[in-house]
Amino acid sequence: MASIDEKHLEEKLTALESARTWSPRLVSKLESHIRSASDSELLRINPIKFATDKTLNEKEAIDLFLHAAALGLFDMTWILICPVCSCVIDSFRALKNLRSRCRCTHCHLDLVAALDDMIAITFTVNPAIRRIAYHDPQTLSAEDYLFRYRSAIEGLIPDGTPFVKVREMLNRGLAYIEPGKTTTLEIIAEAGALHGSSSDSDAGILFIVDPALPPGEQRIAIRVDLESSTPDTGTIAAGKVIFELSNVADRRFEFGILQLPPGIDRPPPLHFAPFLSGKRLLTTQTFRDLFRSEVIRGHEGLGVKDIALLFTDLKGSTALYDRIGDLNAFALVQQHFDRLQDVTVRHNGAIIKTIGDAVMAAFLRPADAVQAALDMRSEIASFNKRQPDKALILKIGVHKGAAIAVTLNERLDYFGQTVNIAARVQGLADADEIFVSQDVYDATGVRDGLAAFAVEPRTAQLRGVQQELPVFRVGAAA
Structure with missing residues (x-):
């Protein structure tokens, strides 16, 4: 109980x-x-x-x-x-x-x-x-x-079986080896190979089992430590094999031996059942809100192979502050941040940071980022209808690619050329415009999501990028 x-x-x-x-x-x-x-x-x-x-x-x-x-x-x-x-x-x-x-x-x-x-x-x-x-x-x-x-x-093999279940099925001997002690594993070897390894040590063996060799009891003494095994390879006959494993390391570790079928010397290619990846967690607003103290070590970032980044900015915000005053404008900008965050969360994204009147957000998929951009534009348009004398003019850019997750100013952030390009794609946008890069436009689901809008292809020379970049201006609904 x-x-x-x-x-x-x-x-x-x-x-x-x-x-x-x-x-x-x-x-x-x-x-x-x-x-x-x-x-x-x-x-x-x-x-x-x-x-x-x-x-x-x-x-x-x-x-x-x-x-x-x-x-x-x-x-x-x-x-x-x-x-x-x-x-x-x-x-x-x-x-x-x-x-x-x-x-x-x-x-x-x-x-x-x-x-x-x-x-x-x-x-x-x-x-x-x-x-x-x-x-x-x-x-x-x-x-x-x-x-x-x-x-x-x-981790699953092609038929959907967890690979750990396959390893359990193939297991022929498994034990802890205490420091300074010798542990014996007795195995009936079959045609194929015996593969030994440990999760706590680099000790490992691979013995080919040759059925053509004369049978008979075989006793093999192996010296194991945290780095290696001696001997670690060989050819043996089918039948009874006694491995005498002597641990010369200063700590205990487990050691197991698998019986591999003939012709197989490595695991089958694995695919993985869905799990909560680091990328998804870092694009989950709840995590960023609840675990603000979580940071990446300053001298080492963590790679992300593909992330969709969205930048927004307000056009004419300086004039807005002059026209309605700092306090009123600040309150208005904060309301706009709240609405953009709500849209971001609805589309599987998270706000990475705000920079003045601008927002940087990250999304799991480019299609989510583009849909969020469209909804942000729509949300701010609705917001402006309720206060036409204090209109906010939104500009948005979206790009995708590899990046490095880092800690900047005590918060989780992204660094690299993808981030730079995303910010500069946003810089191409004028009032109520959305610009997306070619990489985003070609991503799964994006073209379908933009089918109802006027999309205009362009090329742009962005600062810090040698070649011209194909981009697409997303206007109003067609």
């Missing part, structure tokens, strides 16, 4: 209920999960999968877990997932500790993580609410440690 701190849980759930308006029974579904789910189901919850399993709105489920983490119901963890074997390479409780350069010891590969794919954000029940076995990984069995604590179920 799960041990739950009832008073603590009730306090946190009450605070969660009042944090915002939720769909009916949403918080009660979360409470039920906390109470009745298995320990493994409360480890590194994927909020997108949770939404699917519980028939919830995906965006609201993400907001739910972010608010729950902010209140202490759950611990938010950033994990690095190997794209080759779907193991959890490393995990971090804070963004500032996240390292983009990492090594998968199972695959013996050095990798650079990007916010788009290898970085996932998960939620584990807080031990003050309910303690689970995975809060104490050093006490887990080798099987639980490797196949649940150090593996992500999102």
Whole structure:
């Protein structure tokens, strides 16, 4: 029976209920999960999968877990997932500790993580609410440690089976090896190969099993440490094999051996079930509002392979301040910021920062950014109708591409040429105009979204860009 701190849980759930308006029974579904789910189901919850399993709105489920983490119901963890074997390479409780350069010891590969794919954000029940076995990984069995604590179920082989399940099926021997000790793994080898590896050490072996060799008991002594194994390769006969693994390192690590079928020396190409990526989290306004202290280490940014950036500005704002006074103009500009943020959030984006009277926003998809631009223009037009003597004149630009997520002025921001170009594409716009780059215009769903509008192709020479850039001016509805 799960041990739950009832008073603590009730306090946190009450605070969660009042944090915002939720769909009916949403918080009660979360409470039920906390109470009745298995320990493994409360480890590194994927909020997108949770939404699917519980028939919830995906965006609201993400907001739910972010608010729950902010209140202490759950611990938010950033994990690095190997794209080759779907193991959890490393995990971090804070963004500032996240390292983009990492090594998968199972695959013996050095990798650079990007916010788009290898970085996932998960939620584990807080031990003050309910303690689970995975809060104490050093006490887990080798099987639980490797196949649940150090593996992500999102990596799938082509038929949709989680790759970790395949690894469990192929597992022939798995144990902890204590420092200064020798551990014996006895295996019946079949045609193919025996592949040994560890999630905590670069020790690894690959022995080819040749059925043509004469059978007989084989005993192989292997010296393992945090860096290597000696010997690490060889050819053996089918049948009984006894591996004597001597750990000369100064700490314990687990070591497992898989039986690979003939002709297979590497994992099949994996695809991944949807998860909350770093890119999506950084374009979620709730995260930016609740976790303002989350920053990226100053000397190292995190790459994002593709992000849609939208810039806005107000034309003639200086004249507006002169005409109606600083206080009135400031209040008006703040109202305009509120409306632009509402539109941004509706279209899967987040406000990155405001610069004077301008806004920089980021979106998961270019089509979302373009639709947000159209709605922003419409929203400000409606706003102006209610106060024609204080009209705001909006100018918008949208561009997409690779960027670096960094911390600037103690806030999460984006840096790089994509950002520069996005700002300069906005600079091409005049009153009530939207300009989008060719990359944006060619992205999925954008042309369809602009079908009802007058779109005029142009070329522009932007400062800091050597070649002329094809752009498109989006006018009023055709």
